[in-house]
Amino acid sequence: MITVRHAADRGRADFGWLDSRHTFSFGHYYDPNHMGFSALRVINDDTVQPGAGFDTHGHRDMEIISYVLEGEIAHKDSEGNVKVLPAGEFQLMSAGSGIYHSEYNHSSDAQLHFLQIWIQPNVIGEPPGYQQKDFGQNSGLTSIATPHGDNGTLSIKQDATLHQLILEPQQHLEYPIAANRNVYVHQITGQLLVDQTFLQPGDGAKVQMQTSITLANNSDQIVKALVFDLP
Template sequence: MITVRKAQDRGQANFGWLDSHHTFSFGSYYDPRHMGFSALRVINDDVVKPGAGFDTHGHKDMEIISYVLEGSIEHKDSEGNIQTLPAGEFQLMSAGRGIYHSEYNASARHDLRFLQIWIQPNVFGNKPGYQQKDFGKQNGLTPIATPNGEKGTLQIKQDASLYQLILQPGQQIDFEVTNGRNIYLHQVSGKLTVGNTELEAGDGAKVEQQTKVSMANDKQEPVTALLFDLP
């Protein structure tokens, strides 16, 4: 079963310096029908004005992934990490027993756009951690985060995996689903055909009770999406 969440149906918060679209309930946006999916709790599509950003604030016991689509993030946290996260890179911050951080648009001229993703962990109270990596733009499914950090992936504290999907025009791929697992797709750019369903940029899809997910690019532009393999 595939259940689509259209981009235009997401929640929205606009504070002037920040324009954010929420796939799931977040902040002042609340919808009891959209509280998350399995361990996936937040997907926020954030656009931050030049020079603006999130002042220092805290998190606890949450796996927080940032994926930069345009621009770059200036990151600073209470564990001593001071990093720049450019477009195309992934960051995984394990909040553990508690961490404080700030995130700013590194540019004084151009907007920053990034996806902020929260995944609930399956272990709690650990020492906070920080990971960052560029996984390139290879066609097909590229593993980004896995429970064991295998093959150079980011290690996430949950029985969940995140993949980057890139398909060129005419390409297709199948993802085999382990019995009982849940799949969530978030469309980043282009149009992706999932079974008999078409996803556009910003759309999401829950895939439940299926043994395989068939994905194809039937259009003339490349496709980028994120695939979450969840408990």
């Protein structure tokens, strides 16, 4: 069963310096029908104006992934990490027992566009951690985060795997789904066909009670999406 969450139906928070679209309930946006999906709790599609950003604030017991689509994030946290996260790179901050951080648009003249993703961990009170990596732009599925950090992936504290999906024009692939697993697809660019369901940028698809899905690009443009394999 595939259930689509259309981009236009997402919550929105516009503070001038920040324009954020919420796939799931977040902040002042509350919808009891969209509280998350399995361990996936937040997908915020954030556009931040030049020089602006999130002042120092705290988190605990949450796996927080940032993926930059355009621009650069200036990151600083209480563990001593001072980093710049450019477009195309993934950051995984494990909040664990508690961490404080700030995120700013590193540019004084260009917008920052990034996805902020929260996944609930399956262990709590662990020491906080920070990981960052560029996984390239290879076509097909590229594993980004896995439970044990296998094969150079980021290590996430949950029985979940995050994949980057890039499909060239007219490319398709089959994605097998293990028993009792859930899949969520978040569309980034282009038009993706999930079985017989079309996704546009910003759309999401919950996949439940299926043994596989077909992911296809029938267009003449490159398609990019994120694929979450969840408990």
